[in-house]
Amino acid sequence: MTILDGKLVAAELEEQMGKEILSLKEKTGKVPGLTVIIVGEDPASQIYVRNKDRMAASLGVNSHIIRMSEDVGEAAIIAEINRLNNDDDVDAVLVQLPLPARYDTWKILDYLDPSKDVDRFHPANIGMISVNRTKIYPCTPFGILKILERYNINLSGKHAVVVGRSFIVGKPMAAMLTNLDATVTLCHSKTSNLGEIIRQGDVVVAAIGKPGFVTADMVKDGAILIDVGMNYLESEADVMALCEEDQIKKFRKRGYGITGDIHKDAFKKSSYYTPVPGGVGLTTVTMLMYNTIQLFKQRRGIS
């Protein structure tokens, strides 16, 4: 039962990236540029965007945030995207999701220049992942890939069970695992025999959003467990039942505890697992910076 330490993986990548950005600056006179568009006042999104900006600053990425009011209108958002598509100093553009409900998210994302689409949600980029023609992936599954690589976990021939079919995690993760020669089963809310299927997983990726959903009886001994969930619990009973010791202590201080989609007792049966917090979540913003650097190099033909 080895912990897959997301903090360690992120720190190592960030150190490499800091050096790489310096070296790119020496070579080209430029640093990678990331611009984030945020529409509206969603508090969680505001925090995410601030975290992205902070990490960019700490690595030397040229980072900008464009804040638009909730009622700015589709045309204004699209005009801003077009402006960024045509700005040579901008390598990477991100539209913070979710957009306010009044907007057609796909319609807006389609305006991103695929070569600046740092989240990789443009259909052309999704397609390139499916057919294994790119090595740049959406940040969350890319972070998982980097964690697995760091711990030398070979996926060829393994049965990977991915639970959750979002375009942000589950679908790209399934495609990436298939291209790494895993046999992949993609499960979701309509899957009838979820326990039976998860129990076959040599690797299980849980991206469900339900605290402790994957219980110990649902996993096979020695499985590799990847927990994408990040659930905030405020009831003491839930925290006691689902959280690890350190989160129980934190609950006593701050009134909430954090847990993932995989129950702590399931981790005990695993060969490797990503804890929550401390696992996948810590690599996501790191991979955003990683993608920004890749897009910078790709646009300038630097290998």
Add this chain to the structure above:
Amino acid sequence: MTILDGKLVAAELEEQMGKEILSLKEKTGKVPGLTVIIVGEDPASQIYVRNKDRMAASLGVNSHIIRMSEDVGEAAIIAEINRLNNDDDVDAVLVQLPLPARYDTWKILDYLDPSKDVDRFHPANIGMISVNRTKIYPCTPFGILKILERYNINLSGKHAVVVGRSFIVGKPMAAMLTNLDATVTLCHSKTSNLGEIIRQGDVVVAAIGKPGFVTADMVKDGAILIDVGMNYLESEADVMALCEEDQIKKFRKRGYGITGDIHKDAFKKSSYYTPVPGGVGLTTVTMLMYNTIQLFKQRRGIS
């Protein structure tokens, strides 16, 4: 054990399409236009292209074949694609695959205008399938979908096992089945426990290219078996072991027999199955015409 009759499904669709094309002609003064580019002299491809042209003609699709010599060069192929992209009378463009080995297939396909890409192999179209934003699919998995629909087979909650991860069949099929609420396992040459996994399939789609590969012991009683294989056997022993009675008779006359990837004894355990020949193969060219009509309507804003 009900036969899923590809010939019947194709005939019904063709009848509908013939009527629809007449009605579109009345409404718009135009008929859907399909142009196929074929490079080189591959005999099988020549036959496929001729069959496509014949069906187009029989339905009233405005069909053209552009034949280019094997050594015509990449620039000439791309120039032809660009010309067709800009020709308003052309709704659908198909580059017959495989291209001769000297060409970079993906590079050439990327030049297709996604809105005229009738095979749906452009990355933007592959991505749209993955995230369930289109109802136009690559012809072979689309034919399978139409067969399943015709026989009122509901996929929600079923475990579908797709064997083969090509971009032509396996990958789009897996994405389509996921979007139809099936739980999908995508298997391939690196899958270690194929029998065990196929045996779980409520639906099995075999696109492997190995005669009789899926044997009776590998399928569950009552499974729905979809056979995408089309294997030509010339040895009498193989024909006797693998072919149905009618193909054994044909072998005696013409020296070869046809069989799929699923063994005839496996079909006996099924609830429904697509025979080979007479199943999936017969719907592929039909769906090419279907897609041509959809692209015609999409470009002209006709619902």
